[in-house]
Amino acid sequence: MKTLTDPEMEKISEAAAVVAENYIFSKVSKKEVQDMELRVEFNQEDGLDVDVEVELFLDELCKADENLADEAAQAALEEIDRQVEKLSE
Numbered sequence: 338m339k340t341l342t343d344p345e346m347e348k349i350s351e352a353a354a355v356v357a358e359n360y361i362f363s364k365v366s367k368k369e370v371q372d373m374e375l376r377v378e379f380n381q382e383d384g385l386d387v388d389v390e391v392e393l394f395l396d397e398l399c400k401a402d403e404n405l406a407d408e409a410a411q412a413a414l415e416e417i418d419r420q421v422e423k424l425s426e
Contacts (some may be wrong), residue, residue, distance in 0.1 A: 339425070340381050349420040350377040353413035357391055360412040361405060369399040375413070385421065389413045 341349070354375050361370065372394040380386040391406040391413070402408075 356416040357409040357413040
């Protein structure tokens, strides 16, 4: 597998962030989200290893599933896989 450039990693990270946000907002309204942090880390030492972490701060009255952040991170990882696959073609 080829090594990703900084612009490629940035583009992939942005796409992953959009997917994670869209996933979250498909489950809860924007007004229920007080804050959100998304971190994408790339490690290319032994192949490509990507870590995605989503941290959500929801309104205390929000009835969202407590796994929402993990589900959003999984959706972001799936988008990263799609983006990397496109680059490899």
